[in-house]
Amino acid sequence: MDVKDRKKISQAIIKRLPRYYRYLGELLSQDVERISSNDFSKLMGVTASQVRQDLNNFGGFGQQGYGYNVKNLYEEIGKILGLDRVHNIVVIGAGNFGKALAGYKDFEKRGFKIKAMFDQDPDKIGKSYGGINVYSINELTDYIKANDIEIAALTVPKAAAIQLAGILADAGIKGIWNFAHTDLKVPRQIVVENVHLSESLMRLSYNLVNSGNKMKK
């Protein structure tokens, strides 16, 4: 399928695709060869019509009376998500959060390769966490250009993140995985994916407070 055919996919569907991918990976690891949209939807806790509608957006991989071929669908969704190639990443900020990302080996299995970490703290520069070296933030631009780095994970405080976004844009970064609690202003061609933990916690809090009537005290 050509990229052009996929232009109108909504971000709502994109948000659901990684979850389909995860469930298909689990089925695959259990040697399940095929699954009906009904069984797949029950497993995922969504309606069968949502499964069919979502997957139809990508040309539809199901066959009437057969269901979905798990391996094919897994691979196709992987391709759609860009997981069929390697994405080089740098982590900026060698605090606990940066170290946690560097130590998380599942990313590499999906083609996300953390190549280096950067920090401004002389005590951290030169150290290595989970096999990933920490370099001086002053070397960031050169490193990005020399090592085909596509994504920068920003695990620094807000003020530093805003400043670094400009430096990353100038260095030619393509995507920013932003953990700082602010919206980054970057040129349009740069993709920003935010992970705002405080906001996630507030949604949890909202749902706690507003489901209070269902709960036993």
Next chain:
Amino acid sequence: MDVKDRKKISQAIIKRLPRYYRYLGELLSQDVERISSNDFSKLMGVTASQVRQDLNNFGGFGQQGYGYNVKNLYEEIGKILGLDRVHNIVVIGAGNFGKALAGYKDFEKRGFKIKAMFDQDPDKIGKSYGGINVYSINELTDYIKANDIEIAALTVPKAAAIQLAGILADAGIKGIWNFAHTDLKVPRQIVVENVHLSESLMRLSYNLVNSGNKMKK
């Protein structure tokens, strides 16, 4: 406003509320007293009609010709999000990720108080990170019951998370902030908020691959 009046608020709006709250907090720290829905929407990069529609769901805090009173709106949204009271949290898993959460002081400012960490590793039990003590996982149930713990942050591998979800449910936890890459099966009255970093990274990857035509190489 009564809880019952808010029953029909969609999760889509709930997802946006913390962001409104963040921008209002920033305006407040800049001593801005009031703002029109037009100016507010420009600041946030959304349409003015979305701002008005979203906030109308909560009774609408704007006044024609005046705009929004920043402090009032900030406080009202805070209440809606349940930020007007303290939520006690335990972090399960004292790895880098758990330590990062324990060290993040902004949570407490919003009323989210991390009271303790739990781990099964004897080398970690008895230690303290960011002022938070690590206890044995065997003490978890008693601690939750004795300390009015509302939320458990799960920063453990998938298999452990699935097992712990049952223990937490039995201990009477009300919310789980789940960082494990799996969907937890818990009784309906327990609220689960997932932070699936791998899926976030896949969305970033998708958007990178599918905006490729906009990029210069």
